[in-house]
Amino acid sequence: MGRAPCCEKVGLKRGRWTAEEDEILMTYIQANGEGSWRSLPKNAGLLRCGKSCRLRWINYLRADLKRGNISPEEEEIIIKLHGSYGNRWSLIAGHLPGRTDNEIKNYWNSHLSRRIHTFRRHNNDGAPVVVDIGKITGGCKRTGGRTGRSAMKKKNPNVQMRRENPYPSTTPLLKREALKDVSKQNDKKENMVKNSYQANEVVMGTCQVSVNDVLNPHEGAESGLSDVRVGMEGGPEGSTEERGIGGLAPNDDQRENEVMGSNEESKENGGVLGVMDGRCESGMGIDWCSSLDACFEEMEDLQVELLGWEWEGMEEKKCEEEGGDLWSWLWGSDNEEEFQAMGSREQEKYADWLLSAETNDL
DNA sequence: AAACTCGCCAACCGCTATGAT
């Protein structure tokens, strides 16, 4: 038999809070302090469940709450911490003063989760894929309606997986050292990367997409994660011919070499770089969109039409295959035990490290 | 202008953890 409800629901008001109710609740808490939520509504004269009062206070009325949009800096923190904590929103919120777990959760579900999509295709004879968006004409012209709500509504299988294996495995030290190496190599590429941005080019060389390209589409090459590229491992280093005609970038040969160089590094560095292979068929192209979200939507259609790729669920598949979460997969091999073995203090340190490990710090 | 669609977000629900008795 289940627990009795937290409060008698008959006769209680539900739904949106009115300004009057907010005022009553604020006044009461300012006078009596937080706590005793069960008795609070009765004492304060509110026809609300105590739980509802608590939620309203925590998520909306508290004085220390930060209003306004999530800043790019906060977004980056969320992304980084989500890589470590998974859907433990309260933990993530603990690193963002003035933000609530609910707010972060909503922001993730509505803004960020959709961006973290990459590619999967049905067959695995993977040669690299490069899509040169800059070569495609036309804008991101949507033809009616909004984007499919199914994408938003879709349950996220990662949730369960993250509970089973919620942490990236590479130790902070290893990860930092590895990222340093990658960063050194990528210093040389900085201009090239910038050029790629200027050319409106998304490189999916062997599905080579900069994590940061995906996560921070508007920030260009300078921001934090831009040097962490999703490379390839295990797949053949596809020749230019195999890589799909759709779009070799102007400096594509150079990039290819560099990319592959990174792949080798990734192996040497204990798998810091993630892996995926893919092949492109000729004539592939996607419209350049001002918003990457919209761009992905375009590509969702395109991948079905031309490639038979599935956007949705790629990460789930890779996670299932490799027994970890997406970020673990992106960042390297999994070793759940290693992270789980950390005490909470170490895990906190790890989170702090994640937040401090900006590219320019490497 | 109306109808339709759907993204966003506040609020709700169910569950677990924890502490008191």
Add this chain to the structure above:
DNA sequence: GATCATAGCGGTTGGCGAGTT
């Protein structure tokens, strides 16, 4: 140890408002 109350968390829902036809 069992039971209960409470706090807290994460997943889900539903209404509002805005975009699109």
